[in-house]
Structures are given as structure tokens and as C-alpha cells.
Amino acid sequence: MRALLISNSGRPFLEHCRDAIADFPSSARRVGFVTAASLNNEKDYYERAPDTLSPVGLTVEHVHWNREPLAALERVEAVFVGGGNSYALLERLHRSKLLDAIRARVLAGTPYVGTSAGANVAGPTILTTNDWNVVALDRFGALGLVPFNLNPHYLEADPAMAPFSETRDDRIREYHVVNANPAFGIEEGTMLRIEDGVATVHGRGRVKVFRRGAEPLWYREGDRVPLG
Helix, strand or coil: CCEEEECCCCCCCCCCCHHHHHHCCCCCCEEEEECCCCCCCHHHHHHHHHHHHHHHCCEEEEECCCCCHHHHHHCCCEEEECCCCHHHHHHHHHHHCHHHHHHHHHHCCCCEEEECHHHHCCCCECCCCCCCCCCCCCCCECCCCCCCEEEECCCCCCHHHCCCCCCHHHHHHHHHHHCCCCEEEECCCEEEEEECCEEEEEECCCEEEECCCCCCEEECCCCEECCC
16 A cells, blocks of 8 residues: 655645655556545646646546546546545545545555545544534545544644643544544645555654654654554
């Protein structure tokens, strides 16, 4: 299983990570861009991807959740799930049967790239997302490609700067009251590259790993992170 999990697509779109995306699929050059997390204009969102990725040698096909998505998925060599609302993404992946199809392809060796919501959905559930459940989703099991949950856009807050408010760390501790698997907070401009059971940090930021009953640990560029 190979996955590249990115905190954010950045501005300009994918500028900070497009070389990493181009390098990651190896010989795979035809990428299927899943836009199901977008609650705005999916056509416009899709069209940004070819403009950005074609200069680095990638051909991008739109895998639209409501327009023969399984057939489109079969035509591509790598899967790229974009950002937006994690709940909308998961609801549409379920509805279109893309969830099982993507999982099967990736576990069989197809490279997976996810930014923001697309990274969040790679874990067992999406319960550590920052998004609002605006679609009233009532099932939260995700792709389960990795054994940890993700919190893209992680920002460590000093409680003294916002007294009496709840920090991201507080919320993850609440998650661990009822869930045992680790949670990885990925700062902006940062990504995890996972190959052969090894996760490596890349980018300008850090990854903070929360494990139940233990103090969180920071990992930086080039560090290997235990998955379990």
C-alpha cells in the first residue's frame, strides 16, 4: 500500500506539493482526481488539477462521484482525492460505491494521494476532522488504508492565548477517551509518504502524533513515524 497524505493543497493550488505528487506515483502517469469533497463547483475544482499537474508530466482524469465513477476509476493508474468537506466526501463515496472500489485498488497497489479531506478519509474513520457535518452523515467508517486517524490543518494552540477555550489537543484527547488508535496532526505544508509500512514526513511543517495514554511526539522533515 502506497499513500501520500497531504495537509492542504495550498495557494497557488498544489504548488507546495505538486513535485511530490508527480514523483510519488512512479511510473503511473494517469491520475484520477476525485472531487467529491467539494461543495462548490466541482467542474471548476477539477479543472485546476490538469493545469497544475500537466506541467509535471501527469494526465488528470475527472472521477466524478455522480458520473460513472467506477468506470472512470478503472481507467486511471493512481487515485488523487482532493479537499473540501470530509463528511460530504465520505457520504458521496459511500453513495457511489467508490469507497470500496478505491480501497480495493489501493490495497492492490494503486498509489493513493489525498489532500485535506482526501487525507482524512484514508484513516479508519473521519472522526478527527475539523469539518462540520453539514450533510448529516450517520456512518463514519472510511477507507482504512492506515491504522491511524488524521487531523489535517493541525495547529497547536497555546491555551494561554485563548483562555477557557478548547484546543485541538483537547479534542484529540477526547477522541482517545473512546477510541484507541493513534491520531496524527499534520501541519500546513506538510505530508506523510507511506510505502512498505513506513511513514516519512516531508515538507516545511511537522506531524504531531497522539497516542492514547502517552505524551504527543513531534516528527519533522525526513523523520520516520511508527504507524501503530
